[in-house]
Each structure stands twice: as C-alpha cells, then as structure tokens.
Amino acid sequence: MISFGKILFFPILFLLSLVYRILFFLDKSFKKKRTLPSSITISIGNFSVGGTGKTPFTLHLAKLLHSNFPNIPIVILSRGYGSSGTGIRRVTENSPPAEVGDEPLLLKKNLPFAEVYVGSNRYESYLQFRSENQLSTNQKVFTLLDDGFQHHALNRDLDLVLLDCTKLSKTEFVLPLGLLRESYSSVSRANFLIASKFSEEWENPLSKWIQKFKPSQTARFRFSPKILVPLSSGSLERSVKELTGKSIFGFAGLGNPDSFYSSLKEQNPSELKTKSYPDHYSYTKEDLSQISEKASDQNYIICTEKDGVKITSLVDADKNFSKWFYLKLETVLENESELISSVRSFI
Incomplete structure (x- = not known):
C-alpha cells in the first residue's frame, strides 16, 4: 500500500526507484x-x-x-x-x-x-x-x-x-x-x-x-511465544499462559512489530497497550521512566528479546522493574x- 505522500511525489520517487535499480544492478554485476x-x-x-x-x-x-x-x-x-x-x-x-x-x-x-x-x-x-x-x-x-x-x-x-x-x-x-x-x-x-x-x-x-x-x-518457519524472561535479576521466568486475563503494555523497536503485538494478543490479555520505537532504537533511562509512567496500571511490561539485550543494563534490580519481561520465542x-x-x- 502506497501512502498519500508517496502518491503525491510518485514521479520523483519512481525516478529514484529506477536509479536505485540501476545502481543495484551495476553493483551486482x-x-x-x-x-x-x-x-x-x-x-x-x-x-x-x-x-x-x-x-x-x-x-x-x-x-x-x-x-x-x-x-x-x-x-x-x-x-x-x-x-x-x-x-x-x-x-x-x-x-x-x-x-x-x-x-x-x-x-x-x-x-x-x-x-x-x-x-x-x-x-x-x-x-x-x-x-x-x-x-x-x-x-x-x-x-x-x-x-x-x-x-x-x-x-x-x-x-x-x-x-x-x-x-x-x-x-x-x-x-x-x-x-x-x-x-x-x-x-x-x-x-x-x-x-x-x-x-x-x-x-x-x-x-x-x-x-x-x-x-x-x-x-516454512514458525515461531511462537515460549516464556517471559525477566529484565530484573530479582524476578523469575514466567509462562506466557500467565498473561491470560492480565493487562499488558508491550513495546518494540522493530522494523515490523505487528507480529510481536499479535503474539501478545493471542494470550488473551484483558487489555493491551502498545508503543513502537524505530528499528534498532537505543533506549535511555528516560525512555524507561516514560514507559513505567504509561504502564503504571498494567500487570506486565513486555518487550522483544532484541530490545531486552539493550535494556538490561539500564534496569535496576528493584521492585520498580519486577513486572518488566522480554518475550522469548520458540521456533x-x-x-x-x-x-x-x-x-x-x-x-
């Protein structure tokens, strides 16, 4: 699906697309x-x-x-x-x-x-x-x-x-x-x-x-939710089944986060709020504070494993992060x- 902006600038983008194809062909050849x-x-x-x-x-x-x-x-x-x-x-x-x-x-x-x-x-x-x-x-x-x-x-x-x-x-x-x-x-x-x-x-x-x-x-390559891994050292792993009937705040810095949010929806939570960041986003402590504030009433705060590797170093091992987890997949x-x-x- 092409956005309105791309339709408006279609002639220019079409020419740029041709240039991209030519440069790509030359590089490959x-x-x-x-x-x-x-x-x-x-x-x-x-x-x-x-x-x-x-x-x-x-x-x-x-x-x-x-x-x-x-x-x-x-x-x-x-x-x-x-x-x-x-x-x-x-x-x-x-x-x-x-x-x-x-x-x-x-x-x-x-x-x-x-x-x-x-x-x-x-x-x-x-x-x-x-x-x-x-x-x-x-x-x-x-x-x-x-x-x-x-x-x-x-x-x-x-x-x-x-x-x-x-x-x-x-x-x-x-x-x-x-x-x-x-x-x-x-x-x-x-x-x-x-x-x-x-x-x-x-x-x-x-x-x-x-x-x-x-x-x-x-x-064909399938993946499905496996377990919830805590971002804080003071918490234990949880089964994804525990999300049923619970409120969730999910966030992701992915090129296409839709499948991640769908995986959370499949667990039948009582409520699901989401926030998307740019792909490869570098999180700060201020970001985590904002997420904590937005998700203050949620039972779980869940991100992807890719986000989790960046956030772990910012997480303090205290009760403020006890409900923070990343979703680990089974493939x-x-x-x-x-x-x-x-x-x-x-x-």
Missing part, C-alpha cells in the same frame, strides 16, 4: 567477488527493509548446524547495523550493545558455541576470526552472512532468503517507493525460500506466491532435513 578460504558460506537475508524474523531464523539455523555438525566451528559475520563502534569487533556476551549492535549481541548471548564478528568488510572480519581462533588452514568453518542476500562482495555456497508471510496480501514496491530492496523475482538466486512467520492462515497466499515466483525449495523450521542435506553436500 561488476563488483569483484571473493571467496572465503576453507568456509562453507551461507547467506541469510531478505527481500525487504524491516523485520522479517531474520534474527530468530539465524539463531535456529546456527543451533541446527551445531547439533548436526558439532565439530565444525561457526562464525556469524554482521555489519553491526546501528552500532557506534568502528573497525572489526569480536562480540562477547558482555559487549556494549551500542558498540556492536543489538542483533549481534543477541546472537552471541544465545549461541555460546559460535563466534560473532562485526565489521563493514566481512572478508577481513573472517580472516581476523580465523587468526584469533588459531584455526589451521584446512579447518572447515560454517560462515553465516547476516543480512547477506544483497551483499555482492562474497561468493556463497547457499543463499537463504526470508519472506514475511504476514505481508503477502500487500503490494510491495522497490525502494524508495516501497520497502523492497529488490523485486521478489530475485528469489531465483536463492537455494531456499524461508517462509517466515508462517501459520496456517497464510498458506493460501503463500501457495499463490510460490506458484508465481517459483523458488527452488521452500521451508520451528519445516523441511530441516532437506536443508541439512544441502549443507552436507559441501562437507
């Missing part, structure tokens, strides 16, 4: 690609700007690879979008989120067996990873390129691209008219289409999309065996 040595390189990306569930999928994929191939090291290479740090940064569980980025920190906190490196030059990040971990020349490594579908500087063995099932009924345009980085027809480059945020209600529009654009292979990927079979062919 003429940028010299490099190959990461001794790496099984897997790109994880999406068609559009905004939240498609890429981080939960990256977590799921890394755990899947580790369980099937425990002796092969895993490194995730990220640009660290929204971070303030410079150069190549090795992410630890104690890294400041502002320095490395919220998503890389979330990945590291959930994947102690994997390494996460942030830097604008992923080739150099990879070489530093191998050097710092003292890997032998012939030691194979799984390299996951976070947000890598439009990254043209590196060759990859597998391309996985996510499609947001909740947006299939909307007409999408390429930037700056819409939110697409490239048209859906680019799925022809992908080895797997990951149908993200899937539920049975999206099966019909998804089937029509698959019939139209004909991806090589499709895997399920269909056709895992087919994906693992494709990966195995490179080992």
Whole structure:
C-alpha cells in the first residue's frame, strides 16, 4: 500500500526507484567477488527493509548446524547495523550493545558455541576470526552472512532468503517507493525460500506466491511465544499462559512489530497497550521512566528479546522493574532435513 505522500511525489520517487535499480544492478554485476578460504558460506537475508524474523531464523539455523555438525566451528559475520563502534569487533556476551549492535549481541548471548564478528568488510572480519581462533588452514568453518542476500562482495555456497508471510496480501514496491530492496523475482538466486512467520492462515497466499515466483525449495518457519524472561535479576521466568486475563503494555523497536503485538494478543490479555520505537532504537533511562509512567496500571511490561539485550543494563534490580519481561520465542523450521542435506553436500 502506497501512502498519500508517496502518491503525491510518485514521479520523483519512481525516478529514484529506477536509479536505485540501476545502481543495484551495476553493483551486482561488476563488483569483484571473493571467496572465503576453507568456509562453507551461507547467506541469510531478505527481500525487504524491516523485520522479517531474520534474527530468530539465524539463531535456529546456527543451533541446527551445531547439533548436526558439532565439530565444525561457526562464525556469524554482521555489519553491526546501528552500532557506534568502528573497525572489526569480536562480540562477547558482555559487549556494549551500542558498540556492536543489538542483533549481534543477541546472537552471541544465545549461541555460546559460535563466534560473532562485526565489521563493514566481512572478508577481513573472517580472516581476523580465523587468526584469533588459531584455526589451521584446512579447518572447515560454517560462515553465516547476516543480512547477506544483497551483499555482492562474497561468493556463497547457499543463499537463504526470508519472506514475511504476514505481508503477502500487500503490494510491495522497490525502494524508495516501497520497502523492497529488490523485486521478489530475485528469489531465483536463492537455494531456499524461508517462509517466515508462517501459520496456517497464510498458506493460501503463500501457495499463490510460490506458484508465481517459483523458488527452488521452500521451508516454512514458525515461531511462537515460549516464556517471559525477566529484565530484573530479582524476578523469575514466567509462562506466557500467565498473561491470560492480565493487562499488558508491550513495546518494540522493530522494523515490523505487528507480529510481536499479535503474539501478545493471542494470550488473551484483558487489555493491551502498545508503543513502537524505530528499528534498532537505543533506549535511555528516560525512555524507561516514560514507559513505567504509561504502564503504571498494567500487570506486565513486555518487550522483544532484541530490545531486552539493550535494556538490561539500564534496569535496576528493584521492585520498580519486577513486572518488566522480554518475550522469548520458540521456533520451528519445516523441511530441516532437506536443508541439512544441502549443507552436507559441501562437507
């Protein structure tokens, strides 16, 4: 759906969209690609700007690879979008989120067996990873390129691209008219289409999309609420079932927070108030004070795990934050065996 402002400036935006397409084509066609040595390189990306569930999928994929191939090291290479740090940064569980980025920190906190490196030059990040971990020349490594579908500087063995099932009924345009980085027809480059945020209600529009654009292979990716994790050390984890009949204030700094709010609604609360912040938003103590004031009468204050990694350091372990939690998701990927079979062919 195009907003009134975009309709008003349609001629200018259309020309800019053409320029964007041309520059994108030139970058894809003429940028010299490099190959990461001794790496099984897997790109994880999406068609559009905004939240498609890429981080939960990256977590799921890394755990899947580790369980099937425990002796092969895993490194995730990220640009660290929204971070303030410079150069190549090795992410630890104690890294400041502002320095490395919220998503890389979330990945590291959930994947102690994997390494996460942030830097604008992923080739150099990879070489530093191998050097710092003292890997032998012939030691194979799984390299996951976070947000890598439009990254043209590196060759990859597998391309996985996510499609947001909740947006299939909307007409999408390429930037700056819409939110697409490239048209859906680019799925022809992908080895797997990951149908993200899937539920049975999206099966019909998804089937029509698959019939139209004909991806090589499709895997449906579902996630659902699992538990409530406290942001304050003085509280305990709670079951999401406890939200039934309770009042909730939900907030998120996501590109597309709708699915998060829907997950809260599915718990049948007595009341749900929400507030959205920009994607990768850096929260301050003043923000938390404002949220506390707005949610003073609510039983629970709930954010996403991505927001939680940034807020934890601002939370004081006292009763004022006893009702603050982040929602942890449970993920399920269909056709895992087919994906693992494709990966195995490179080992």
